Amino acid sequence: MVNIKQAYAQCEAVTAHHSKTFYRAFSLLPPYDRQAIWAIYAFCRRIDDIVDExxxxxxxxxQFEKQWQSFLAGHTEDDFMWIALRDVFSRYDMDDEPFWxxxxxxxxxxTVxxxxxxxxxxxxxxxxxxTVGLMLLPILxxxxxxxxxxSAIALGEAMQLTNILRDIGEDVTRGRIYIPREVMERYGVNEQHIFFGQVTSSFIDLWEHLAKEAENRYDDAEKMFFLYPLSAxxxxxxxxxxxxxxxxAVREQQYDVFTTRAFVSEERKKALLQQIGGENVEVG
Structure with a gap:
């Protein structure tokens, strides 16, 4: 039987491996809150891996949905993610709706x-x-x-739009194009442009249109950040x-989202954390 310490350690490893940005940001939290975040990330990652891999x-x-129903009914499997999540649900006033x-x-x-x-x-x-932001609110x-x-909804929309704009080339290899047809038509971009990875002026205009939608949502979300406790x-x-x-980062690589995956360097991440927290915030 996996003990709770081991369960959280495995959730942390999953988070650190799959999302360095997410891991870096939430490492600022107090230990119990940080562990709860790792458990929720592991839940979301488990579903994502099922769908993609x-x-x-x-x-x-x-089958995962049945396990989730069983979890809500009070049963916990001998699996690090469910064990950690059970501890989270016992510590915080969690709402199951965003998980659904x-x-x-x-x-x-x-299917879509x-x-x-x-x-x-x-x-x-x-x-x-x-939904991830809504899952985290009882903790943060x-x-x-x-x-x-x-604010949590706006931030989630902004982040997912960012993911979509970064991963256009990767998604098309899975047969998925998330850019709405109405936006593609507006800028004269068709699916062939996407499949062949053509970075035209029209594609850049389309990309910037969606980037502005994301940036507006980041701005809207940030207006309410003052309501969070300081560490959160x-x-x-x-x-x-x-x-x-x-x-x-995508702009710096000339909008090539087809052959290169944009990322934020560790040095840049550290600088951003120091920028918001000042010298007294632990960023290591």
């Missing part, structure tokens, strides 16, 4: 490979990313959850700044 993703996601919506969003990736409108894309962004700001809900505020603002910096 599972041999039989439909069946595996269905996350599963809904991952199901969309199995194109989006006609921006509003349809935003629903997807909410399900796979804004237990006394201001209602006031911060819209630094972590959330750090995550937002580091993700937003991915957009600048």
């Amino acid at each position: 599972g041999e039989k993703p439909h069946e595996q996601l269905q 919506h996350m599963i809904e969003g991952q199901k969309m990736d199995l 490979h194109r989006y006609d409108t921006f509003s349809q894309l935003l629903r997807y962004c909410y399900c796979v990313a804004s 700001a237990p006394n201001a959850q209602d006031e911060l809900k819209e 505020r630094l972590a959330v603002k750090g995550a937002a700044l580091m993700y937003k910096s991915i957009l600048h």
